[in-house]
Amino acid sequence: MIILGIESSCDDTSAAVVKDGRVLSNAMASQSVHEKYGGVVPELASRAHQQNIIPVVDDALKSAGISSAELDAIAFTRGPGLMGSLLVGTSFAKGLALSLDIPLIEVNHLQAHILSHFIIKEEKESTLPGLPFLCLLVSGGHTQLVVVEDYLDMKIIGQTIDDAAGEAFDKCAKVMGLSYPGGPLIDKLAVKGNPDAFAFSKPKLSGFDYSFSGLKTSFLYFVRDQLKMNDQFIELRKADLAASLQKTIITILMDKLIKASEKTGITEIGIGGGVAANSGLRNALRQEESKRNWNVYLPEFRYTTDNAAMIAITGYYKYLKKNFTNHSVIPDARMKF
Ligand code: KG4
Numbered sequence: 496m497i498i499l500g501i502e503s504s505c506d507d508t509s510a511a512v513v514k515d516g517r518v519l520s521n522a523m524a525s526q527s528v529h530e531k532y533g534g535v536v537p538e539l540a541s542r543a544h545q546q547n548i549i550p551v552v553d554d555a556l557k558s559a560g561i562s563s564a565e566l567d568a569i570a571f572t573r574g575p576g577l578m579g580s581l582l583v584g585t586s587f588a589k590g591l592a593l594s595l596d597i598p599l600i601e602v603n604h605l606q607a608h609i610l611s612h613f614i615i616k617e618e619k620e621s622t623l624p625g626l627p628f629l630c631l632l633v634s635g636g637h638t639q640l641v642v643v644e645d646y647l648d649m650k651i652i653g654q655t656i657d658d659a660a661g662e663a664f665d666k667c668a669k670v671m672g673l674s675y676p677g678g679p680l681i682d683k684l685a686v687k688g689n690p691d692a693f694a695f696s697k698p699k700l701s702g703f704d705y706s707f708s709g710l711k712t713s714f715l716y717f718v719r720d721q722l723k724m725n726d727q728f729i730e731l732r733k734a735d736l737a738a739s740l741q742k743t744i745i746t747i748l749m750d751k752l753i754k755a756s757e758k759t760g761i762t763e764i765g766i767g768g769g770v771a772a773n774s775g776l777r778n779a780l781r782q783e784e785s786k787r788n789w790n791v792y793l794p795e796f797r798y799t800t801d802n803a804a805m806i807a808i809t810g811y812y813k814y815l816k817k818n819f820t821n822h823s824v825i826p827d828a829r830m831k832f
């Protein structure tokens with residue numbers, strides 16, 4: 496069974512081909528146009544998707560070595576995401592499915608980040624997570640703890656009540672004068688810094704919910720106060736600031752993950768979303784794995800940020816259940832699962 500996946504929820508246009516749960520290709524066009532604005536500009540994103548979508552799909556098919564006539568279904572991101580961006584992928588998917596007379600499959604972007612763990616790998620089939628699976632989904636827009644009972648049966652048990660973890664990285668990075676997205680830059684700087692140099696505020700929320708807006712404010716005020724005393728402060732302490740910020744974010748994320756594992760008894764643990772690329776977070780998970788008898792699943796780097804392979808794999812599991820979508824479908828910018 497061959498599925499074409501299309502992802503266009505934010506600022507990456509991606510298309511991928513998955514055959515029987517294995518990835519044959521995962522093509523991508525990223526948009527550098529947003530860098531100078533310090534964040535994604537929705538109007539520019541949808542225009543760039545419109546320009547990129549045909550070459551990217553073409554690339555995905557060519558790299559997979561298959562023709563469009565061999566496709567069994569088209570899976571696309573219906574939401575959540577930016578409406579203008581979602582419209583491009585949705586309309587393209589509908590048009591292609593109609594012209595090929597094959598099923599259309601809508602995919603929830605967040606569910607897809609989680610299901611990227613269930614891409615079947617040629618050599619390591621046995622390393623797919625067992626069920627139930629506890630996944631920490633951390634991206635620029637989301638921070639959620641999700642219990643996966645089955646591929647298409649997931650439940651959110653905790654989530655952020657304000658900013659997402661990726662936003663905390665990006666906004667604090669902006670305070671430090673770093674470019675967007677700041678997360679990867681903080682990660683790089685943190686390697687050379689002292690994580691205990693500075694202390695920032697941590698939320699005191701009960702249950703499994705997260706909050707990052709207090710940390711962001713505490714970081715901003717701290718840096719502002721230090722700059723009043725020494726205008727070279729950021730330049731001089733860049734690495735220490737990054738390391739201390741990263742340590743605080745990771746501690747907040749890990750505390751709830753550990754609590755959720757203890758409460759649910761689930762020891763099959765994974766992370767997903769853009770922040771899953773963070774080296775400190777990956778190390779923290781590996782450390783807990785040996786301490787707590789967890790089986791930890793870290794996604795490959797190419798599947799941490801937005802990509803269409805995760806859309807196509809979700810399409811694969813939905814196809815197995817004949818879970819198809821009617822052509823009257825429209826994008827859902829705030830789609831829930
Ligand atoms: O999942 P994603 O590609 O897009 C969505 O937000 O849906 O995630 C992007 C987020 C950004 O906030 C970016 O700064 C963060 O992931 N990110 C990182 C790292 N790589 C990407 N944050 C911390 N460390 C990283 N290495």
Ligand code: ZN
Nearest residue numbers: 634768800801
């Ligand atoms: Zn994403």
